[in-house]
Amino acid sequence: MATLRFHELGVDDRLLKAIADLGWAKPTLIQEKAIPLAMDGKDLLARARTGSGKTAAYLIPIIQNLLQSKMSVSEQAVRILILVPTKELGHQVQQMIRQLTTYCARDVRVADISGQADISAQRPILMEKPDIVVGTPSRALVHMKQQTLCLRDTLQALVIDEADLIFSFGFEEDLKNLLCQLPKIFQSFLMSATFNEDVQAIKELVLHNPVILKLEESQLPDSSQLTQYQIQCEEEDKFLLLYTLLKLSLVRGKTIIFVNNVERSYRLKLFLEQFSIPACVLNSELPVQSRCHIIGQFNQGFYDYIIATDEQSLSDPSEKKGKKPAGKRKGGRGEKGQDSEYGVSRGIDFHNVSTVLNFDFPQSVDSYIHRAGRTARANNPGVVLTFVAHTELPLLADIEEALGGGASQESVLHPYRFRMEEVEGFRYRCRDAMRSVTKQAIKEARLKEIKEELLNSEKLKTYFEDNPRDFNLLRHDKALHPAIVKPHLKNVPDYLIPPSLRSVVDPLLRKRKRRRMQPSSSKVPAKKQFKKTQNPLRTFKYTKGNKKAATKTGAGQS
Structure with a gap:
């Protein structure tokens, strides 16, 4: 110290x-x-x-x-x-x-x-x-x-x-x-x-x-500052578990969700949009000014969730005009159009991150360490939760060994105690949302983001001033609707919340539901008020005066 x-x-x-x-x-x-x-x-x-x-x-x-x-x-x-x-x-x-x-x-x-x-x-x-x-x-x-x-x-x-x-x-x-x-x-x-x-x-x-x-120190903070969990789940269960953790506020505070490629980041963003869970995407396709702006907004609290790719998924450095590639990246080929000078899990200082969630398993021990290093910085506490598929268990063993755990020692990544059978009621909702996030929807979402970047680009501002027709064509192009958002998926019915989680679920969520179900007396519709006060069958009262008047009227008629 x-x-x-x-x-x-x-x-x-x-x-x-x-x-x-x-x-x-x-x-x-x-x-x-x-x-x-x-x-x-x-x-x-x-x-x-x-x-x-x-x-x-x-x-x-x-x-x-x-x-x-x-x-x-x-x-x-x-x-x-x-x-x-x-x-x-x-x-x-x-x-x-x-x-x-x-x-x-x-x-x-x-x-x-x-x-x-x-x-x-x-x-x-x-x-x-x-x-x-x-x-x-x-x-x-x-x-x-x-x-x-x-x-x-x-x-x-x-x-x-x-x-x-x-x-x-x-x-x-x-x-x-x-x-x-x-x-x-x-x-x-x-x-x-x-x-x-x-x-x-x-x-x-x-x-x-x-x-x-x-320095003789561990690669990550000790367990008193950084808590590391792992949960074994396959592809569909990953989406179900993420939905449950975020929608029921079981994961709170600023969270970085790591995935392994750009397409995956947009798939996850569109999936969360189905449930009105706002998140921003940070990947190598975005211009550097946009990436810095996204990081700034996340640090200032505009977003609680950021979906990020890391350097393991990026491509080899692409050729530049008049220049040969300077070298080759490790990790194989990535997707076309990515920025070779981009990296999220290394060096970038995200402020006050409480949770790092590895939606996709990191591709190396170093990548896991650098992802986990986004939280529990300085003296702040942090949590790392990693989803592990059955085929990724050997990689999990490598990480355990590198961090000082193993077969003969206590596990560093503790099993996350979660009963999947208790959230089976949410599965149909997740399947419904996943069906809406098609390959075409992902493609259109990426095109929509590129279009917005072009319209907001300072570098192209002069070009658009000289070529207003191109600007108008781009601006009034056909609107893209990446995925159909179903309004009924926004709210979580009380009967779907597992009994064991009802005491943990965000009380504000449940309080809002009570307010919607119990309208105040001052907001009774006007028609109902009229029926209650003006219905003659309910307000008519018999009196002697009314009876005499009725008798005289009858005599006169005879």
Whole structure:
């Protein structure tokens, strides 16, 4: 456990104030070990689990050293280069730098060149010579070749974040070419969640006599912070169980639902829409700005459920214009049109995630660890629930062994106690919804999303202004209805709720039902009020006066 405080590490007062604003009481283990070494100018190779604070572990000393160097050097230049494997991680690193430099923003300027697709739009930003540049290796290399990014005489430090993904995302050749255009002497940092062959190769290329920090800690938080469950169920039961968990509020708080491919994510989204359960989809087909926007909305609480694919399902890096593929991804071929610089289960900081639900079983031990690392971050508790098919039991055994469990030891992924026979009454509803989610519905849902992205694209705005006919054709194209939503599936009848779950089900859901079934007296329809007060057969009263009047009338008539 960390014993030092940030002020004991010799950090600038402006940084300390920003750290206090972020609510960090004390450094994590990786921060306590790495910050003093980095401030002394050492090269670092650091391995620490996802969510342990690796980003701040290199940013704090980098900003500290930059502030000190700027006291003696007046010339503005790019002095720090941070390489990341994904655009989302680049955006996140930039945001963290801005938070840490809140009180010294005039002295430290940062530019993220990983997020925007248009290279020409980034040239004016780099011409201002920001102190720190964040980007993917391929984008940084393009700017170096175009001489809009020159580091040969000014670079002080190079950081490669999530280093174990750099080669696997196809950046091997880009990185080698990029290193040829850097000075011979600079400080280097390699930050990674795992040590593999790729990290060893990068270490030999970049580091000079580094200090290796391989912290003796588990790959995931202990059971007091992270609870891990598994439940064995086949395909149809997965949908039934997910419906039950979400609709009856058995899973609460922000939840990330992981699937293994893009089509699967849309199938699950359309399935949940049948029951009026809102969820957003995050996958590699979406433009980077849209992905960052979705992550931002999820973090701000606009959505409770996000359906995400991870890097295991992505394709090999596709060829770019005038450029051969830099390398090959691990994990085989994926779907056409996906962004090779995309990754969800690695690096991205989802805020306050209470549950990670593996709807599809992760394809490797590393993938499970990185998915689980989206929750139980910092000191917050978290839950991981994994659906396991019969054919996936060998993979489950591999994960148990990697996390310290096994046949001779206590299971790390505890069996989730759930009686499927108690929710059989919901099965017909799930089957009804699954019949509506056809292949054609999934195709139309993906087309609809692409159409909306085209209409909202800032990059195509100028084109549509010059070609209004194309804009109107796209805007007034035939409306797509991906799946027919049946209104009766929105509500859950009381008689379908299992007796053992009635005390657990969200009381607000049941309270709303009571209100609908017991209308107040003030809302009685006007027709009923009229019948009650104006019906002459009920209001007529016999009196003596009425009888005399009736007798006289009868005599007169005779």
